[in-house]
Amino acid sequence: MSQAGPAPRGRRVTAVLAVLALAAGALLLARPLLGSGAPAAGGPEAGFARDMSTHHAQAVRMSFLVRDRTQDEPVRTLAFDIITTQQAQIGMMTAWLDAWRAPKADPAGPMRWMGGHAGHGAAAGAYSMPGMATPQQLRELQAASGRDAERLFLRLMIAHHRAGVEMARAVLARTEQAQVRRLAQTMVDGQRAEITLMESMLAARASGRSSR
Template sequence: MRQHVGWIAGTAAAVLVAVGALTYSVAQDGETSGTPGADSADAGFARDMAVHHQQAVEMSYIVRDRTEDEDVRRLAYDIAQTQANQRGMLLGWLDLWKLPKVSSDAPMTWMGMGDMPSAGDGSLMPGMATNTEMKKLESLSGKQAEVFFLQLMTAHHKGGIHMAEGCLDKCVVDVEFRLARTMVNGQRSEIDLMADMLRERGAKPRS
């Protein structure tokens, strides 16, 4: 297991390098890539994924304080660092494009899913945990916290992949398209890792 988590740590480091390169790239060739409009898929993805990522960061730091298991703590740290950096990129692009970071449109409107019923209780987009689930995670410790975190984060990643694939279909800014592809690949790898970690704890992802 430590070998797998070490691989994820290396992947996270590579992603951070890519993050810096992509930020530099958009600053250099933003004019040739074009500036998207406020209602574009590029802007919508940046806004929604920034919110989605923020919850993943919060969940990761919660579980780091609720367990002594080094594999889970290392995975949580990697997720928090990677998604915090990606969130910074998304918000930075909105600044660069001079577009608002919030919208009156419902989440997922850019994907044609603005009328999709929300899970409610703070779950605004696919895969997001509810406020009740976040409070439950804070109340658990040890193996129970590890299992619940891995289940929540697996669902969270699946929702994030769905959104990133939507960007691959609709986004037109090249650097954002490349970041979305990085998200899909990285989160798929982490889902596989979390499935192994759940099996080791006698559990499985929630249906």
């Protein structure tokens, strides 16, 4: 299996600058959250930041996997965009948790802040989160290549994004923190647009047509 080449230099430079800018912005945004109005360590804002960071980390992992298993430029571009966007958002949410002096993991398990998806202790693990690919599905993606890898990635990422949108909407209903609301709304808008794109890409592959 041939390995896909690196992203164009201009795209890499732009992505690095974007990540640095977002990281700097995250530190600035974190400052006002240190005051008495900072979210509680066990509140919905901290729960969202922890769980969405874990959720994003799997999306980044799957995007790296498919990027290296296909030569299809639209899929590689989508994967690159997910990697850079969600890594930057992880950096922002990590900065918030540091500012709030909140733990990076909830010992009682994930998703307690969202109510209906409450974790059942730490043993529940990240795979209890909605939309997460299972270890078996990740192994299948790692073993696939070409169109098979593309189709599996698109199916998994559509489900992953739908759950991410649900999580972002849940925190919008539970917080008045302006920074959290802005990021959550950005996630809703961005991931809904990517779902629409991925559904069209998947349909093209189901019918044997190229996305290009």
